Amino acid sequence: MARNQVQFQKGLSEAAFEAKYGTEEQCRAAVIGWRWPDGFECPGCGSRQHSMVKTRGLFQCTDCRRQTSPIAGTIFAATKLPLRTWFRTLYHMTQTKQGISSIELGRRLGVTQTTAWKLKHKLMQVMMQRDGTKKLTGRIEIDDAYMGGQRHGGKRGRGAPGKTPFVAAVETTAEGKPVRLQLRQVASFCRADIGSFAKRSLDPGCVVVSDGLRCFAGVTDAGCTHQPSKVGSGHKSVQNPTFKWVNTALGNIKAAITGTYRAIHQKHVPRYLAEFEYRFNRRYDLAAMIPRLAWASVRTVPMPYRLLKLAEVGA
Numbered sequence: 001m002a003r004n005q006v007q008f009q010k011g012l013s014e015a016a017f018e019a020k021y022g023t024e025e026q027c028r029a030a031v032i033g034w035r036w037p038d039g040f041e042c043p044g045c046g047s048r049q050h051s052m053v054k055t056r057g058l059f060q061c062t063d064c065r066r067q068t069s070p071i072a073g074t075i076f077a078a079t080k081l082p083l084r085t086w087f088r089t090l091y092h093m094t095q096t097k098q099g100i101s102s103i104e105l106g107r108r109l110g111v112t113q114t115t116a117w118k119l120k121h122k123l124m125q126v127m128m129q130r131d132g133t134k135k136l137t138g139r140i141e142i143d144d145a146y147m148g149g150q151r152h153g154g155k156r157g158r159g160a161p162g163k164t165p166f167v168a169a170v171e172t173t174a175e176g177k178p179v180r181l182q183l184r185q186v187a188s189f190c191r192a193d194i195g196s197f198a199k200r201s202l203d204p205g206c207v208v209v210s211d212g213l214r215c216f217a218g219v220t221d222a223g224c225t226h227q228p229s230k231v232g233s234g235h236k237s238v239q240n241p242t243f244k245w246v247n248t249a250l251g252n253i254k255a256a257i258t259g260t261y262r263a264i265h266q267k268h269v270p271r272y273l274a275e276f277e278y279r280f281n282r283r284y285d286l287a288a289m290i291p292r293l294a295w296a297s298v299r300t301v302p303m304p305y306r307l308l309k310l311a312e313v314g315a
């Protein structure tokens, strides 16, 4: 069964990870390899001729004399932490199904919770930018969901205050096997907002199945075909096989939030969604997620901490 293969795959053991990326030199060599797979290329003039400034670990261009740090302009440049700490963060963020809180990550890395939060959110930003522009195709299961706000005592269900609305969309094969997931924040569940979501996220020609929530007809604005299913609200589509995968994905997200995170501030919701989406879409090869995310990280310019954080620190 495909599902069991996902759940029981080995991933990368901590021992194998340590053997591969346990030292600063190994991490540095890996970063250089991901950044310049065909050998160093000067970001100033494009020349490949260079020498090393050994004491500072810099590449010096022979033609324009510019000195380049292998981590300058990458996400890893954003802190003064050793690369080894970044790599261990990559490990913890990708090899767990439910994610890891900044408190737990801080404990494991031996850094403060604030530092762990920064590391985590920088990498979540990489995940978001990596998948942000990809569109789903074919058969799509779609559902409405909310994140954040009060966990206990608050109003439940659609439109509860303080909660961030998002769309969960799963692309499946014609036989209904899951291919890719998208989780996207929307302003509200009205037809126009679903229309804009669909234009950004779905290929025209998608066949979108949803429950009876009327706003989902908005997907036709993006040239998609809409097939609403007549099921009641409440425990609406849980038993309905039409929505098997979107319900499974939402169930996993809910379990992860409840189990891992204390509270998620509204402005950070897109990054948390991106983290789930990234892991789900790469679930068939857990071990490869580390080099793949690292590869993207050396190609992502760090966002200033003040923009990442804005206000208080969440979980």
Ligand SMILES: [Zn+2]
Binding pocket: 042, 043, 044, 045, 046, 047, 061, 062, 063, 064, 065, 066
């Ligand atoms: Zn140069």
